Amino acid sequence: MTRVNVSLLVLIACVAALPLFGGAYALRLGTIACMYSILALSWNVVGGFAGYPSFATAAFFGFGAYATGVLMNDGLPLWLSVVIAAAAALLLAALLGAVLLRLRGHYFAIASLSLVEVLRELVNNATDLTGGGMGLNIPLVAGSSVMSDATFFFYAMWGLFLATALMVMAVASSKLGFGLACIRQNETASSMVGLNTTFYKSLAFGLSACFVSAAGGVYAACVHYIDPSDVFDILYSVKPIVMALMGGLGSPLGVACGAFLYLGLEEVVWRNYVQIHTGVLGLLIVMLLLFLPHGLISLRPGRFRRRAKHV
Amino acid sequence: MSEILHLHNVSRHFSGLQALRKVTLSVEKGEVLGLIGPNGAGKTTLVNTICGVTPANSGTIIFDSADITGIKTYQAARRGLSRTFQVVQPFAEFTALDNVAAAALFSRPGESLKSSREQAKAYLAFVGLDAQAGQSAATLTLAMRKRLELAKALAMRPKLLFLDEVNAGLNSAEVERATGLIHQLAAQGITIVMIEHLMKVVLNVCTRIAVLHNGALIADGAPRDVIRNPAVVEAYLGQQYAQRNASHG
Secondary structure (H helix, E strand, O other): OOHHHHHHHHHHHHHHOHHHHOOHHHHHHHHHHHHHHHHHHHHHHHHHHOOOOOOOHHHHHHHHHHHHHHHHHOOOOHHHHHHHHHHHHHHHHHHHHHHHOOOOHHHHHHHHHHHHHHHHHHHHHOHHHHOHHHOEEOOOOOOOOHHHHHHHHHHHHHHHHHHHHHHHHHHHOOHHHHHHHHHHHOHHHHHHOOOOHHHHHHHHHHHHHHHHHHHHHHHHHHHOEEOHHHHOOOHHHHHHHHHHHHHOOOOHHHHHHHHHHHHHHHHHHHHHOOOOHHHHHHHHHHHHHHHOOOOHHHHOOOHHHHHHHHO | OOEEEEEEEEEEEEOOEEEEEEEEEEEEOOOEEEEEOOOOOOHHHHHHHHOOOOOOOEEEEEEOOEEOOOOOHHHHHHOOEEEEOOOOOOOOOOEHHHHHHHHHHHHOOOOOHHHHHHHHHHHHHHOOOHHHOOOEHHHOOHHHHHHHHHHHHHHOOOOEEEEEOOOOOOOHHHHHHHHHHHHHHHHOOOEEEEEOOOHHHHHHHOOEEEEEEOOEEEEEEOHHHHOOOHHHHHHHHOHHHHHHHHHHO
16 A cells, blocks of 8 residues: 555544544534545546546436435435445446547536536426425434434545545556556557557446445435535536645545645635635635646655656 | 458548548468558558548458457457557556556456566567666657557557558667567567558568558559559659669669
């Protein structure tokens, strides 16, 4: 295991200690931080490793939220609903990926963006199943007290965060990760050496969607009520990309740090500049990307940077 | 000798442009076939069509006794068709070693990353790039990148190797070195089809020459016969070359 992977695991372990220090507010914030880390790490598999700028994160987040919500309303336990939602997303994304990933660059970005709209409209119109624009209530699962509820969902999201990180590390050091790096650098040459690019890209897209969908499921159970405009919000697609860029494209440690940095900034800015917080946040992001184009990870010399460039 | 590749009436057009017109051509096992012709004659298109990059619109392609018409690029690669590119296509961020390892890794099922890297060293040594194994491909000179292309193609253990202008842009010492490598490959029994503009190299290396002009095959035969063929002189070599060649012997 490389130093950079160990650092990521240490970071995740530290996050796990949050309930010892923080109250309900800190736990909610920690839950959201874990959730965005999952989204950003997952996006990194397609966007960072393979170089395909996907805007479909929100689509699979919403898909997972609704799949879990519907299954739980049918009486299934939370964990089983999330597992089914994740598996379904894996399958759906791999199939859609085989079609969508034929497009490259901006064309792929637009096509993946349209996926969010298509799923949102589908959910909006399938009133019998999803409640349509009325939204969907989701049964309570955790304890009745605020604290036990917050702790339960924090650890649920944290567990998923850990699983996503392990998945990303496994991909990065495997034949799949090597192949995705080939595709990012030169797709024509990749297929010329015998690499089945469609299969590799679809697999990456599927793996990425799978964990996003699971995060959507846990989120839905955590907030107890979802509606299409909430879970199919395009910001779920955009924020993970900004986080990955801020942290360092392609590097799992960088991406996770980027997610924490972004949420930290967002929280601080929102508290201090309620009136103009989006403007200030936007300005900060632009400054960061201008002066630190390779992300946080590029601040560390030596091994960290090299790993980041390779996978 | 037995036939390894057979094209029958292969045509390919890009909307209005007829790039290949009913090309019928055989390649025998172990031979070095030179594919020559003026710019835009369809030489690279022919290689692309065989390798599945631009599938044929009509006609059939038989490789190693199997019909491979319309096959996908990666499938062609796994069957033992490998090529170098006219414009080199390295994985720029990878080291030279990983470039070659990628070729070994994906062209055969069940290869591991570790064993591919081991094998890659031998191919880099063969093309004389062992000292550059740890350098990123982007930092290599053009001559080195051309040899890297060759190492990649060889790491796929090809049955049939296409060399698309491996000598273009090289100086005469570099050309000589590349020609030496091609001779060594031919001696190992690898069947080679080379696209080449340097007639000196073609005549030096090739056992047979095929000439494309406007997408059609206009000549195919022993090098000495082909370069005296009036149609070839007219379309490609030019009168001056023919006269100089005649006076030389």
